[in-house]
Amino acid sequence: MNSVNRSYLYAGLTILFWATSATAFKIALRHVDHVQLLFLASLTSTLALLVVLLSQKRLKEALTITKSQLKWSAFLGFLNPFAYYFVLFIAYGLLPAQVAQPLNFIWPIAMVILSVPILGQHLSLRSFFALILSFIGVVLISSQGSFSVFAKSNPLGVALAVGSSVIWALFWLYNVRDSKRDEVVKLFWNFLVATVLCLGVGVFRPNFFSINLNGALASIYIGLFEMGFAFVLWLKALSYAKSTAKLGNIVFFVPFLSLIIIWIVLKEHIYWTTLAGLVVIVGSILYQRAGKAEPNS
Numbered sequence: 001m002n003s004v005n006r007s008y009l010y011a012g013l014t015i016l017f018w019a020t021s022a023t024a025f026k027i028a029l030r031h032v033d034h035v036q037l038l039f040l041a042s043l044t045s046t047l048a049l050l051v052v053l054l055s056q057k058r059l060k061e062a063l064t065i066t067k068s069q070l071k072w073s074a075f076l077g078f079l080n081p082f083a084y085y086f087v088l089f090i091a092y093g094l095l096p097a098q099v100a101q102p103l104n105f106i107w108p109i110a111m112v113i114l115s116v117p118i119l120g121q122h123l124s125l126r127s128f129f130a131l132i133l134s135f136i137g138v139v140l141i142s143s144q145g146s147f148s149v150f151a152k153s154n155p156l157g158v159a160l161a162v163g164s165s166v167i168w169a170l171f172w173l174y175n176v177r178d179s180k181r182d183e184v185v186k187l188f189w190n191f192l193v194a195t196v197l198c199l200g201v202g203v204f205r206p207n208f209f210s211i212n213l214n215g216a217l218a219s220i221y222i223g224l225f226e227m228g229f230a231f232v233l234w235l236k237a238l239s240y241a242k243s244t245a246k247l248g249n250i251v252f253f254v255p256f257l258s259l260i261i262i263w264i265v266l267k268e269h270i271y272w273t274t275l276a277g278l279v280v281i282v283g284s285i286l287y288q289r290a291g292k293a294e295p296n297s
Contacts, residue, residue, distance in 0.1 A: 003240040010237035011247055014230050019257035021226040022101040023265045024218060025092045031215030034089035035205060039198035040216060042081055042191050044223025049188040052232055062185045072178045073186065077193025080171035081227065085194075088164040094157030097262045098270055102141050102278040103161035104168075105255050108285045109134045111169035118173050126288060133284035138162060140277030183235055191228065252282050 001009070028037050053059045065073070092100045109130055115121040142153045178186060202208040211219075241247040255278055262268050 004242060007237050007240035007242075007247060008250075010233045010240065011250055014233045014237060015250060015254055015257070017225040017230045017233075018254050020261055021222065022092070022097045022258045023261050024222050024226060025089065025100075026097045026262075026266055028215060028218035028222060029089065029093050031212055032219060033205075034086065034093060035198060035202050036208060036211055036215065037089055037219050037222070038081070038085050039195065039202055039208075040211065040219035041085070041223035041227055042194040042198055044220045045081070045191040045228030046188065046195050048224055048228035049184060049191060049232070052184060052229075053188060056184075058182075058185070061182075062188055065189070069178075069181065070189075073189035074193055076171060076175060076178065076186065077190035078197065079167060079174065081191060082194040082197045084164055084167045084171065087160050087167060091157050091160035091164060094154045095161060096144070096268055097266055098259055098268050098274045099141055099144060099153075100157065100161045101258050101262070102255050102274060102281060103138060103158060104164050105278070106134050106138065106162065106281055107165040107168040109281075109288065110166045111173060112288060114166070114169050114173055118170075126290075130284040130288035133287065134281050137277040137280035137284065140273045140280060142277075143273045144271055184232060187228075187231055252286070255282070 025037075032040070050059070053062050088100075088104060091104070094100075095103075109127075112127045113123070113131060116123050138158070142158045144153050175186070237247060259270055259274065259278070263270050
């Protein structure tokens with residue numbers, strides 16, 4: 001198998017795993033609360049990445065860390081996975097999966113906006129229009145099928161789902177500043193930090209360690225296939241890719257495939273506004289990306 005085929009094989013597996021995540025979140029949250037879910041998933045990811053590092057004989061490298069790198073890991077681990085999934089899981093508890101999932105997908109636009117104050121980049125007219133389109137998409141999805149019954153939408157859930165996208169964008173913007181370390185090593189430390197933070201929060205919560213088998217299995221699945229191994233597979237896909245831009249575009253299949261899985265497994269009736277809003281959001285992202293080839297746009 002040549003490198004291009006390997007790249008698409010790893011990417012395809014990653015997309016499949018990520019597409020199941022929204023459904024897995026909803027199933028897990030039937031049995032555990034958001035802190036329990038985050039703790040078990042982060043712990044699972046930490047152990048999975050530990051196995052990866054051991055198999056690559058790089059554990060010593062991972063554990064050799066300076067104070068500066070430790071501070072970065074603490075900060076990045078707080079952003080993602082801790083804060084990101086903490087907020088996202090609450091959103092999933094308040095909203096239908098078909099609403100929370102696409103609202104969480106606006107992070108590329110959030111990244112463009114946040115790059116202005118963080119990286120000092122210029123906000124182009126194209127990016128501004130993309131932001132407006134994304135906002136229209138958010139309104140469509142939040143309406144849950146009918147503008148006349150907008151009140152049934154949960155404002156807090158919508159705010160948290162959108163907020164999780166902002167946190168995700170912040171994480172990747174700051175992550176590039178820690179570019180000298182290997183990504184798997186950084187992910188290992190990020191998940192370890194999140195596990196410790198969850199444990200610190202959890203010990204003050206009643207029945208934190210009372211987790212049934214269904215909740216544990218769902219959380220472990222998320223830790224393995226939405227978080228830990230999925231990131232490793234995606235990094236492998238990128239390493240074999242001849243064009244990371246082309247490979248990156250297949251990520252846009254995730255929300256649409258995810259809706260199909262939500263419909264089949266969770267039996268949610270998919271609102272026309274969810275599809276319309278998702279198309280608008282993905283369209284706005286593609287429109288904004290197209291501007292990268294036009295410096296004067």
